[in-house]
Amino acid sequence: MVAKIAIRREDKNKWERRVPITPKHVKELIAKEGLEVVVQPSKIRAFSDQEFEQAGAIIQEDISQCPVVFAVKEIPEQHFQAKSSYVFFSHVIKGQSYNMNMLKKMMALRCNLFDYEKIENSAGRRLVFFGRYAGLAGMIDTLWSLGKKLQSQQIDSPFNDIKKTVEYTNLDEAQQHLKDIGQLIRDQGVPTSLAPLVVGFAGYGNVSKGAQEIIHLLPVTEIAPGDLAELSENYSRHTIYKVVFKESDMVEPIDQKKSFSLKDYYDSPENYQSCFYQYLPHLSILVNCIFWNDSYPRLITKAQMKVAYADQTKLMVIGDISVDINGAIEFTEKSTSPDNPSFMYDPAAEMLYDDLDHDGIVVMAVDNLPCELPLESSLEFGDALLPFVAEIAKADFSLDFEQLQLSQETKGALILHNGELTPNFRYIEKYL
Structure with a gap:
């Protein structure tokens, strides 16, 4: 019997044009693994229906008979089929309340659920991710936000010509434009009132690396915190100063008699507090790329930002690429969209404004950044996912969990097996 998979049409919003598996990967899965691939038609997908068809896929609306369905974003509850398997970013592993009904529905239908976010190696590092592209797109939008902030202050600078990520045809065009702007900075420098222009990166993972790729298209000098x-x-004035903050720079033990320990911080984050406030007077732009949940101390609180703003901090823009609402950046109270990437936060009044002409700190908070570079991000994501597709498609899910013929990496990403939470994810029960 030929194993069959489906690639679902994304429908969460008009910006979601990504695919988990591209035509290039479809062709390989058919030729090397003997899979049958069904693709739901889409008018907005980064790759056309014709490209998928030419790769050997079947284009059809009805994918209800496909036992394994791949998608990018969450799937509406009415589209789940009993005893089928689904692979997508489920956003349930933190017990996210907005997706618990979806999870309950999948459990009731005895579905299998794999989450890309949990395909990890033995060291716990993610193997399949869009993170780099969140960094790339987020940094471009952050620099666009800087340009808008300067325009509102009637300051002429090379940054004023930067476009939103979605306004570039592709990543190559954006990169070339930024290289040209970088040359202007080398030749003319940044305005005297901005110098030294310092960009701080909180975090050093895949997201941060992507953001740093963009800043390195400009003349950069790296310094230590x-x-x-x-x-x-x-x-x-002819360079941008870059500083990368690690955990030991951002937090400290509450007990001042103790020294920082990375393992202890991740084991017992409640014993630590943020010490990041000390750097705010020196940063022009802060790019937040850290993982955060409510067990960790915030990077910046509203109270800290209010004091720094009153002291005339030079901070102009925060690129909150991580976008945890009221999270690491406490005043990120909402997410934004690719066509309107930023809002203004007035620390003195603790008010948010969509109009960037107000006084305050510009916050870039697009919560779906990789979709701004759908072609390139899908290709790289598909390359990473490809080694795991066939084993999921060919797995016999009627077997007990312990007997499933799956690699360690793939099995570790299985959240539901026949509608039941697998051992590593039973903690989610308390959120249901």
């Missing part, structure tokens, strides 16, 4: 205070005494 400990050197920030002295930078104002000796700097150049």
Whole structure:
């Protein structure tokens, strides 16, 4: 019997044009693994129906008879089929309340659920992700936000010509434009009132690496967090200063008699507090790329930002790529969209404005950044996912969980097996 998979049409919003498996990957799965691939038609997908058809896929609306369905975003409850298997970003592993009804529905239908986010190696590092593209797109939108902030202050700068990520035809065009702007900075420098222009990156994972790729299209000088205070005494207008913050820079033990321990921090985050406030006076842009949940201390609170703003901090823009609502950046009270990436936060009044002409800190908070680069992000994601597709498609899910013929990486991503939470995810029961 030929194993069959479906690629679902994304319908969460008009911006979601990504696919988990591209025509290139479909062709390989058919030729090398003997799979049958059904693709739901879409008018907005980054790859056309014709491209999928030419790769050997069957284009049809009805995918209800496909035992395994791949998607990117969450699937509406009415589309789940009994005893079928689904692979997508489910956003349930933190017990997210907005997806618990979806999970309950899948459990009632005895579905199998794999989450890309939990396909990890033995060291716990994710193997299939869009994170780099969140960083790439988020950094472009953050620099666009800087340009808009400067325009509102009637400050002419090279950043004023930067476009939103979605306004570029593709990543290559965006990168070339930023290289051209980088040359202007080398030749003319940034405005005197902005120098030294310092971009701080909170975090150093895949998202941060993507964001740093973009900033390195400009002239960059990297400095350590400990050197920030002295930078104002000796700097150049013809470079951007980059600083990357690790955990030991951002938090400290509440008990001042203890020293920082990375393992202890992740084991017992409640014993730590943020010490990031000390850097705010020195940053022009902060790019937040850290993983956060409510067990961790916030990076910046509203109270801290209010004090820093009153002290005339030079901080102009926060690129909150992680976008945890009221999370690491407490005043990220809402997410934004690709066509309107930023809002203005007035720390003094603790007010948010969609109009960037107000006083305050510009916050870029697009919560679905990789969809702004759908072609490139889908290709790279598909490359990473490809090794796991066939084993999921060919698995016999009637077997007990312990007997499933799946690799360690794939089995570790199985949240539901025949409608039951698997051992590593039984903690989710308390959220249901």
